[in-house]
Structure formats: C-alpha cells, structure tokens
Amino acid sequence: MDFSLSDEQRTLRDATLDFAKKELQDDLIARDRDGVFPEDLWKKCATFGIQGMPFPQAYGGGDSDILTTVLAMEALGYGCKDNGLLFALNAQMWSVQMPIHMFGTDEQKKKYLTPMCKGDLIGAHGMSEPGSGSDAFSLTTTARKEGNSYILNGAKTFVSNAPVADMFVVFANTNRSKGFMGISAFLIDRNTEGLQVGKNIGKMGLRTSPWSEVVMEDCRIDEGQRLGKEGNGAGIFEDSMAWERSFILANYVGGMERQIETCITYAKTRRQFGQPISKFQAVANRIVDMKVRLETARNLLYKVAWMMDKGSPSVLDAAILKLYLSENWIKSCMDATQIHGGYGFTTEYEVERDLRDAVGSTLYSGTSEMQRNLIARHLRL
Amino acid sequence: MKADDVETTIRRYIVNEIMFKKDESVLEFDASLLEQGVLDSAAMVELIAFLEGEFGISVARTDMVPENFETVSSIAQYVRSQ
Numbered sequence: 001m002d003f004s005l006s007d008e009q010r011t012l013r014d015a016t017l018d019f020a021k022k023e024l025q026d027d028l029i030a031r032d033r034d035g036v037f038p039e040d041l042w043k044k045c046a047t048f049g050i051q052g053m054p055f056p057q058a059y060g061g062g063d064s065d066i067l068t069t070v071l072a073m074e075a076l077g078y079g080c081k082d083n084g085l086l087f088a089l090n091a092q093m094w095s096v097q098m099p100i101h102m103f104g105t106d107e108q109k110k111k112y113l114t115p116m117c118k119g120d121l122i123g124a125h126g127m128s129e130p131g132s133g134s135d136a137f138s139l140t141t142t143a144r145k146e147g148n149s150y151i152l153n154g155a156k157t158f159v160s161n162a163p164v165a166d167m168f169v170v171f172a173n174t175n176r177s178k179g180f181m182g183i184s185a186f187l188i189d190r191n192t193e194g195l196q197v198g199k200n201i202g203k204m205g206l207r208t209s210p211w212s213e214v215v216m217e218d219c220r221i222d223e224g225q226r227l228g229k230e231g232n233g234a235g236i237f238e239d240s241m242a243w244e245r246s247f248i249l250a251n252y253v254g255g256m257e258r259q260i261e262t263c264i265t266y267a268k269t270r271r272q273f274g275q276p277i278s279k280f281q282a283v284a285n286r287i288v289d290m291k292v293r294l295e296t297a298r299n300l301l302y303k304v305a306w307m308m309d310k311g312s313p314s315v316l317d318a319a320i321l322k323l324y325l326s327e328n329w330i331k332s333c334m335d336a337t338q339i340h341g342g343y344g345f346t347t348e349y350e351v352e353r354d355l356r357d358a359v360g361s362t363l364y365s366g367t368s369e370m371q372r373n374l375i376a377r378h379l380r381l
Numbered sequence: 382m383k384a385d386d387v388e389t390t391i392r393r394y395i396v397n398e399i400m401f402k403k404d405e406s407v408l409e410f411d412a413s414l415l416e417q418g419v420l421d422s423a424a425m426v427e428l429i430a431f432l433e434g435e436f437g438i439s440v441a442r443t444d445m446v447p448e449n450f451e452t453v454s455s456i457a458q459y460v461r462s463q
Contacts, residue, residue, distance in 0.1 A: 103443065137422045178415045180422040181447045228443065234422055235445030315426065377427060 003302075009068050016072040019048050020079025028082050028208075032353055035200060035207040037164050038085055046119020050076065050089060055101055059109050060117035067305040070250045074301075077254030081350060083357035084208030086251040091160040091209070092116065094243040096123035096169050099185065099236050103228040108187060112167060124165035126156035126214050127237060133158075134370050137180035137234060141216065143172035150174075150186065150226065152194075152219040160364075163200045163210040166190050169240075170216070171233050183233030187225045194219030205356035244365045246304045246318040252329045252361070253301055256294040259332055259354065263287050263339045270341075277339075286335040293328040300324055316378040323371035326361035333358040387436070387457040394431050395453065399424045410453045420450065432456070438463040 005013070023044050031038065045051060054069040055061025064072070077086060100113050115121035132138045141154025152172055159168070168188045175182035188195060198213035228236050264287060267278035277283045300321040307314055333355035337344035344351040362368040388410055396405045400419060414420040420428065428450075429440045438460060449459040 175447075178447045178451075179418060179420070180425070181415050181420075181445070181450060229446050231446045231448075232443060234425070235442035238422075238426075238445070239442040373423075374426075377423065378430075 005071070009071055012068055013071040013075045016075040017079045020076050024080040024082065029347055029350065032207050035202065035210070037088070037208055037210050038082065041085055043119045045089060051093060051119060052117030055097060055113060055117055060114040066308040067302065070247060070301060070305040073247065073250035074254040077251030078258045082208055083255065083354065084206040087206050088161050088209040090248040090251070091125065092123050094247055095125040095240045098243045099169060099227060099240045102239055103236050108227065112187060121166045122161055122164050124159050124161040124168050126159045126168050126170040128158045129155060130157050134367055136237065137183060139171060139173065139183070141172040143174050143184060143186060145174065148223045149220050150223065152186065152216040152221065154216055156214045158211055159214050160209060160211045162197050162212040162214050168214060169227065171237060174230050178231060180234045181231050184230045185227040185233045185236045186221060187227055188219065188221055192219055192221060204359055206360055241366065242313055242315065242318055245322045246308065248365050249322065249325045249329065249361055250301055252325060253294065253298050255354065256290065256297065256329060256332050259336045260287060260290050260294060263290065263336050266340055283339055286339055290332045290335055293332055297325045297328055315374060319371040319374040322366060323368055327368060329361055330358045387460055388453055390435065391456050392453045395419065398427065408453065413451055415447060415451055432460060436460050
C-alpha cells in the first residue's frame with residue numbers, strides 16, 4: 001500500500017489550489033443572497049481544465065486519472081467557497097459528461113462532450129420526477145418510437161443546472177412492460193420544440209447552483225439522440241450514479257480542511273475568561289473531531305478513486321463514502337458554527353452558508369437512507 | 382460446471398434469494414422476470430454481484446438490457462457468452 005502522491009499529482013493539486021484562490025473569488029455573499037449562477041467563473045474553470053479533467057484529450061479533456069481528478073476537486077473545495085458552483089460543476093461532470101463518455105457514440109461525444117469540456121456548453125441530468133425520487137425507476141415520462149424519431153412526454157424536477165443548461169440527459173420509459181429495463185436515456189437540446197425549462201426553484205443552500213423543472217410535451221427527437229441501447233437506461237443511470245455517488249462530494253474534503261483552519265485561527269484569537277477559547281477542552285475537542293472526520297473521509301475518498309482507476313469500482317465502498325462524507329460534512333459545519341458562537345450565525349463570517357449548503361448533501365445523489373439500504377443489501381441483511 | 386447447471390444455479394439463486402421461496406419449480410426457465418416484476422433494480426444489483434462471484438464474469442453496464450436479463454435462460458446464455 002502506497003499513500004504517496006506522484007509529482008504530477010502534487011503539481012496539479014497545487015496549481016488548482018492557486019487557481020481557485022486567485023480566480024474563483026468574488027462577492028459570494030451577495031451572489032448567494034440573490035441566487036446568481038457565476039457564468040464567468042464556470043468559464044474560467046473550463047479554461048483551467050476542470051470540466052475536462054478526467055476525459056480523453058480527443059474530446060477536449062485532460063486525460064487525468066480519477067485519483068488525480070479527485071485531488072484537484074479537493075483543492076478546488078479548499079480554495080473556492082462557492083459550494084453551489086462546485087456542485088454545478090460536479091453535477092455536469094459525473095452525471096452528464098461521464099455517461100456520454102461511457103455510452104455515447106463518437107458523434108454524440110463530439111457534439112456534447114467536447115464543448116462541455118471547453119465550457120461552451122452546459123449540461124443537466126433529468127431523472128427525478130414529481131412522483132419518483134429515491135424510487136427513481138418508477139418514473140412516468142414516456143418515449144414513444146415513431147419512425148426514426150422518439151416522442152417524449154413527461155416532467156422532470158430538481159434538475160440541477162437546468163435554468164442555464166444547453167442540453168439535457170433525460171430518462172424515459174420506452175417499454176413499460178419491461179419494468180426498470182424498459183427505460184432508455186436520451187440527449188435533448190434545449191431548443192427542441194416541446195421542451196420547456198422552468199424557473200429556478202429557491203432552496204436552503206447551494207443557491208448559486210440553479211435548478212428547475214423540465215417539461216416535455218410531444219417533444220420529438222431523432223433516434224440518433226438516444227444514449228446507448230434501447231432498454232439500457234437503468235444501466236446508464238446506475239453507472240452515472242456510481243460516479244456521482246463517489247465523487248460529487250470530493251470538494252467537501254477540501255472544504256472541511258479550510259473550515260478546520262478557519263476554526264483554529266478563530267479559536268486561538270477569540271478570548272473569553274482571560275484566555276483563547278482554544279484552551280477550553282469543549283472547543284478543542286470539537287476541532288479534534290473535525291480533524292478526525294476530515295482524515296477518515298479523505299482516506300475513503302482516495303480509496304474509492306483508486307478502485308475506479310484500477311477498474312474495480314465498488315458499490316459498497318462508494319455508498320459508505322457518500323454516507324460518511326455527507327453526514328460528517330454537516331457535523332463539521334455544525335461544529336464550525338458552534339465554535340464561532342454568535343458570529344457563526346451571521347452572514348458576514350461565511351460560516352452559516354457552508355451549513356446551509358451542506359444539508360443537501362445527504363439528499364442528492366441518493367439519500368443517506370438509500371446509501372444505508374445499499375450497504376445493508378451488500379451485507380445480505 | 383455443466384451447461385444445464387448454469388440455468389439451475391441461477392434459478393435457485395433467484396427463487397431463494399430474490400423471491401424468498403424454496404420450491405424452485407415456481408419459476409420456469411423462460412418466464413419473464415421483468416414482466417412478472419421478479420427482477421427490480423435493487424434485486425438486479427444483488428443478482429449481478431452473484432453472477433460475477435459465482436461465474437467469475439464481469440457484467441458491463443452496457444449489457445444491462447432486456448435481451449440479457451429477461452429470463453433465467455437468457456441470463457444463462459449471457460453468462461456462457463462471457
């Protein structure tokens with residue numbers, strides 16, 4: 001077992017950190033308040049190489065392995081406080097670009113993957129519906145074959161990036177009698193007749209990442225817009241969920257490290273009862289717990305990335321990682337708020353925003369309950 | 382393992398571990414697992430783990446289509462083709 005990083009990995013991680021600290025800083029308090037998606041920062045990330053990092057150079061990517069990509073995402077989470085931007089980037093990379101990379105034709109990759117790597121196109125993933133969330137395959141959207149076309153009807157909700165997206169990966173029933181294996185995946189351009197994108201839905205956190213409903217009414221697309229084989233939708237969704245579950249929270253490992261440093265600085269500076277509050281065990285122990293969570297979460301993250309690179313992905317390890325990292329990110333945000341006392345409750349100190357942003361992490365990409373179900377099944381319970 | 386044993390082994394697993402029954406004759410080799418609702422997405426995760434462990438194969442996500450998983454016979458045929 002070798003825990004050391006290569007020179008190339010260290011260089012890319014450090015460069016990403018430097019980029020994030022210099023280029024991804026703006027008036028986030030105001031943007032968060034107003035729910036504004038940072039198109040300029042998105043473009044800067046693409047120019048640096050974030051969106052394309054794990055994808056082939058032939059499609060505008062950086063050809064990095066997964067562990068290296070994860071290290072860069074961790075650095076991004078340390079240097080950039082805009083969790084909404086980071087969430088939007090991850091949502092596109094793992095659940096839009098990755099399925100196109102894994103299941104798309106060369107033509108589809110040239111049309112969608114290349115411009116997404118370059119930041120010229122934004123993609124969104126539509127699976128959840130008003131009546132189907134955790135029970136994802138009970139979706140009711142249909143795709144009826146008519147000659148060389150499919151006609152789609154239905155509604156998707158909670159579609160991350162939808163208000164700013166140029167294209168959508170959408171899942172629909174092509175043969176209801178086959179159950180979850182009657183589902184197929186499609187690539188739909190925003191300007192397709194019959195496709196309507198709703199307004200941004202306000203939410204507790206991640207406010208700089210817009211999301212909305214997407215409605216399809218007799219939305220006709222060419223057969224060539226189907227992603228993968230007919231009936232392979234469940235396989236494509238499971239695959240993209242494996243990537244998303246594994247890495248959508250990678251930024252938060254960097255975020256946890258930043259948070260600990262902020263808390264240490266504050267606890268050493270803030271004085272009560274004649275001494276720094278860091279000298280009180282009640283405060284120090286919180287920071288110790290934050291550190292233990294950070295290091296254990298980081299090891300889980302690196303292990304899952306390493307397994308992906310070895311070509312042996314593990315549903316069990318990915319579920320454990322998603323469950324552990326999300327729940328401990330929330331705990332650390334709570335601790336950071338408590339350590340900062342009343343100041344932690346103010347918008348100005350930027351501690352409360354992390355907490356609001358964190359709450360969604362146990363909900364999206366599979367709730368904590370669903371991760372526990374997956375783990376239980378692997379234990380044959 | 383004999384060719385017929387593949388069918389029998391897969392059917393035994395599905396009946397015992399997914400349908401939670403003991404009498405294997407309740408499931409015909411050519412009965413549709415999808416249309417009868419025997420195989421849902423959660424059971425599929427378990428079935429794939431079983432097939433990979435039992436037969437030493439790797440089930441690609443591109444192979445998760447009805448042609449390969451419709452019946453016990455089609456699953457067995459898929460396993461043999463790997």
